[in-house]
Amino acid sequence: MIQVQNIFQIPVYSVFINTINLEELKNYCFKQQKQDSGRIISNRGGYQSNDVNLKNKVLKPLIKEIEQHSLNFARPIVNEEPQKISNLWININSQNNTNIAHNHPDADISGVFYINTPKDCGNIVFKHPAFDLLSYYNTNQKISNWTTYNSSEWELEANEGIMYLFPSWLNHYVLPNNNKKEERISMSFNTKC
Numbered sequence: 001m002i003q004v005q006n007i008f009q010i011p012v013y014s015v016f017i018n019t020i021n022l023e024e025l026k027n028y029c030f031k032q033q034k035q036d037s038g039r040i041i042s043n044r045g046g047y048q049s050n051d052v053n054l055k056n057k058v059l060k061p062l063i064k065e066i067e068q069h070s071l072n073f074a075r076p077i078v079n080e081e082p083q084k085i086s087n088l089w090i091n092i093n094s095q096n097n098t099n100i101a102h103n104h105p106d107a108d109i110s111g112v113f114y115i116n117t118p119k120d121c122g123n124i125v126f127k128h129p130a131f132d133l134l135s136y137y138n139t140n141q142k143i144s145n146w147t148t149y150n151s152s153e154w155e156l157e158a159n160e161g162i163m164y165l166f167p168s169w170l171n172h173y174v175l176p177n178n179n180k181k182e183e184r185i186s187m188s189f190n191t192k193c
Contacts, residue, residue, distance in 0.1 A: 046097030081193035107190035118182035122175035
């Protein structure tokens with residue numbers, strides 16, 4: 001009997017949320033940018049806010065979605081305890097702005113929700129935990145089809161209304177925004193039980 005088992009899997013959860021007022025969130029982000037000078041952590045160029053006030057009424061619908069989907073995602077990989085949002089921040093990236101590879105310590109689940117995604121605004125890329133090993137191994141292989149089994153990185157599209165959730169330990173980065181006129185706007189967050 002031949003059997004293939006997927007023994008070490010890394011899940012990334014994706015959901016399109018159409019119940020959030022993106023225009024209202026966009027206006028909130030620009031208002032915060034004017035009031036908060038922001039910080040530099042993984043961002044290279046662009047604006048990253050400090051953690052925002054989670055009690056702001058504009059954020060309530062999004063926080064509700066984040067916590068519900070984080071609970072669904074965490075059940076098979078963490079536990080069945082409710083996931084609570086611990087922090088949330090704004091990312092506004094103009095042309096050539098990017099985020100370098102990083103992870104999110106002291107959290108169970110991390111994620112991003114896309115608010116404004118013009119053409120060529122830069123996707124999110126996840127790095128395999130065995131990135132160095134796979135990169136070395138793949139230089140000597142003739143791979144005909146890149147899949148989640150043999151890739152050292154995996155790219156997912158930035159689209160308005162999409163939320164991605166992933167284990168907080170998973171390294172990821174954001175490709176540069178190549179759009180000359182519009183910003184990529186997103187909110188990133190962490191949850192824990």
